[in-house]
Amino acid sequence: MTRILHTLCGADVARPFSPHCWKAVMALAHKGLDFDERPVPFLDVPKIEHGFAKIVPVLRDGDRLVSDSFDIALYLEDAYPDRPTLFNGEGGKAMARFVEGFSQMVIHPAISRIALLDIHATLDAENRAYFRQSREAAFGKTLEQVVIDRDRELKAFPEKLWPLRRMLGHQPFIGGEGPLFADYIVFGALQWVRVTAGVTLFPDDDPVKAWFERCLDLHAARGRHVTAA
């Protein structure tokens, strides 16, 4: 197969967890494109495609290489216009950037404060050392200090999802009647937690939970096939 998606894993290659990689996986599946997912640990990322990018996901599609999950979605939309759309028009493309802003700046920081040590625990010894060093430098504190208010963060988490919950009063997906790339942006973040940390992010009767379960079922339950931590 000439279509390869390079993604990220911990010690277990069967349990890729990166939120950005999950966005790309779901985007490819949404387009109905066959691809070979090749998860690697953090330390092997610089070796992917002879050092094409410092980050995953990286998509090889024949001769074409693309990195960054949003750029991959834009590329797929452009390259495969006859397949199911990922944006449903230019307005959807623009507003997916707003959803990305929400995911990156509201959901991701909260997840770090909840799951950073759990992510660390999924790695092998060598990658743990790298992860600890790089993340502690980025946060300016130890991993243990980042998650020191984990219980409080977990309790506060459902409150942060009100924009999504309110929207779900109007429609089943961020994309409207069906999912679009914007759904995969938020799904990726929550799947990251599901795969790495054995925590409950929302109450059972939360419409956000129902939406997340719908996303897990999409594309032959691609997301659900990786078991929860």
Add this chain to the structure above:
Amino acid sequence: MTRILHTLCGADVARPFSPHCWKAVMALAHKGLDFDERPVPFLDVPKIEHGFAKIVPVLRDGDRLVSDSFDIALYLEDAYPDRPTLFNGEGGKAMARFVEGFSQMVIHPAISRIALLDIHATLDAENRAYFRQSREAAFGKTLEQVVIDRDRELKAFPEKLWPLRRMLGHQPFIGGEGPLFADYIVFGALQWVRVTAGVTLFPDDDPVKAWFERCLDLHAARGRHVTAA
């Protein structure tokens, strides 16, 4: 003129302030449609169009009556397809609901905790009494108690705008290269504060401020023509 937009004002009819009404004003202006804006105080809302709706805005377009700002935008998009689009496609229509969820559930509550007494102060005596009674019942506390942490809320406000700020690193409007209804959703909320409360919501070098100023300049500076409090 047969196109009338019923909106909301305080004691000064020249300074309409409702966030939802501003969304509808900007949507009509975006479509390049002439309309007669008729602001009324809270207590006169039930008299609009023989009691058509309990809320403003209410649009009369010939024989057609529409209430609710989002429904007005959907109506205009449908009724005037040859005019500039408010959603730029079905994806944009769906994701505008996410932006609405963010505005309603993150920005609006913060604004209440900042500006509720300022809004009260813009009303005449009779409407003040109504506003106090109805809002105190809704919040379960006095207006003074709602704004008790006003200074802290103001300081925390820029932090809440990170989804927008992050997005503005990619594009000048929520709608992409130009504004769409989603921009007016957030603009309406911030204009509500601008018109009623003499406060600074963001630092001068904040990209969100630059975006808000761009919105104030749109459509012959319709938003800017109402002076700030």
